[in-house]
Amino acid sequence: MRRRDFVAASAIGAAGMVTTSGLAQTNTVKKDFELKNNINHSVCQWCFGDIPLEDFLKELNTLGIKAIDLIGPKDWPLLKKYDIHCSMCNGAEISLTEGWNDPKYHEQLIKQYTEIIPQVAEAGYTNLICFSGNRRGMNDYVGLQNCVDGLSKIIPLAEEHGVVIQMELFNQVNHPDYMCDNSLWGIELCKHLGSENFKLLYDIYHMQIQEGDIIRSIQNYHHYFGHYHTAGVPGRNEIDETQELYYPAIMKAILDTGFKGYVAQEFIVTWDDKIAALKDAFSRCDV
Template sequence: MIKFSAHLEMNFGKEVPFRDRWMAAKSFGFEGCEFVWRNVELPEAVHVRQTAPLEVSCLGGTTGFAPGARPVLFLPEDRDRLARDTETAVAYARELSCSNLIMVPGNKIEGWSVEKHRQETVASLKYIAPLLEGAGITALIEPLNSKVDHKGVYCDTAEEGFRIIEETASPNVKVLYDAYHRQVMGENIVRAVREGHRAIGYYHLARVPGRNEPVGGEIDAFAFLEAVAETGYDGFVGLEYKPSADYLSAFQQIRSVYPDYLGSARKEA
């Protein structure tokens, strides 16, 4: 049974303490959550998970978009740093019984072709694949949209993401299929899920337009979720959205519209 996972950054905002975000997600029936591992001290995350058990469905924050605070996935000069940070993220994930790390593709380098970006991305993923495989952790490559949120990003189509997975050829490197980004780019999300599901390891959902809670908008969320379920996937779908009002109102809408995807709501039905 597919379950929803709350995004403890996007669904709330930085003004809400981490513990309060976690407890709010738990109280509204979410059975899983995801967050950026660099933003939370591991002992705090371990403690709150012991206090109010939620599965940590995936962890973001290992790679970045431009040179700076985080390694860029396809930069050769960042490759050793990528390996070190991945090793730290893997240790963090294992402490939280999490099996997925999100890795964003990074912004394009002027003068590089798409093929060059792909070649270097694949080289980086092959470099860290033994670490991932040995730990039983999966790197999730997330194709983003270049029309609204991430102009200039490399890997802005599901097709390019699938090419990366094929060329990397590791069972521990898969695509994170985000229905919001794919809809913004004009892709047929139901067909893409059905045709590409073997390369997909995780899913995200938000409303188009606005990237708000997935209620209304252009995406037929139930058709999308049905297509995902038909592939045999029975894990988490992360709700990576910004609430259109306050986070409690958004959670209440989700609970009302999607009771089958929230644990406590299913029990009450």
């Protein structure tokens, strides 16, 4: 085949692939959306932030999804109205970059967590997020000890109220300089604190980028993981065939550990029909 003919034929084929990909957005979603619920499903609200929260909660009720992530106290009454559980609470942290690894933030953090921990328990919730903060030139061992010093001031209160403080793991591509950027550092922090009321929020997307070997990490270190987040790699988009992770196998690994917590979808939607994209993700994770 002459090069010119080959290029023309390839262009036609590529156009056909684009059309097929567009159709796949709806064809891959189960017509009858019915979950086994071996996995406790949740979703991060910020990914669907252009949908008013109340409308989004109505959609979750329609789908039979019983939990949502990263909601603070002011919106808990709305969750109660729709019988949606807050599977990961927020509102006590300062920011992603200003966290427990820097003693200058301890006074403020201790005050805020001391106020919110009892509120989490009173609302009937369990998990409350926290962050290490950025290094800013700080040695990781120093930062770890600073986290221990600060967090140890609130862990007894968390234990008293049955609240689990969960520090999220991030990668260095999306969150340059963040200290809690690998499983082993986070696990060492868990060991130093020595409490079942401190766990790691294992973000599969972040850890695939930062260290890989996702299933082995889950198998070896699941005792330290209290919550999971999803997203596709690369791009942080849908968890379908456009990315490199095979989520059914990952969910099977999580299930095999006996995990009873929540797995929350945290991908940035590219489909026109955002709820269809969410349904597709839940279906893929419903092993």
